[in-house]
Structures are given as structure tokens and as C-alpha cells.
Amino acid sequence: TYVVVENCIKCKYQDCVEVCPVDCFYEGENFLVINPDECIDCGVCEPECPAEAILPDTEPNLEKWIELNTKYAELW
């Protein structure tokens, strides 16, 4: 799955939301999150993000962000 990280905070772009084929972006507290259960790992959103705030969850040191994406996605 892909995960939204810090650079997304207060970002006003929604390019990722528009390209996601499964609509798995949701509003977090002050940034967007990806629902890990719905993301199909297509990777389309990553290059579309102007803030470079989307990373594959296989990158190192993302534990905190993986947790936050899961937490906020589950509120919906």
C-alpha cells in the first residue's frame, strides 16, 4: 500500500484524489490519508502529488505515518 506523509499537511492540492482508481483517499485531521485496506498499490498517485507526500509503505521509517493513515481512514 501507499502512505501519505508529512508534506501533505495543509497541502491544498487534490491531484492524488482525482487519479486514484479506487477512491481510497480520505480526509485526516489536517492532511489526506490512504486507506490501506482499499489501496491496490497501483502507484498512480505518487508522481501526481505536487508535495511529494506519497510514498510506498516499504520505505524506511514510515511506521508513524502508516499508523496515522490507518487511524484516520478507519474513522470513515
Ligand code: SF4
Ligand atoms: Fe489509489 Fe493507486 Fe495511490 Fe493506492 S497507489 S492510493 S490505489 S492511486
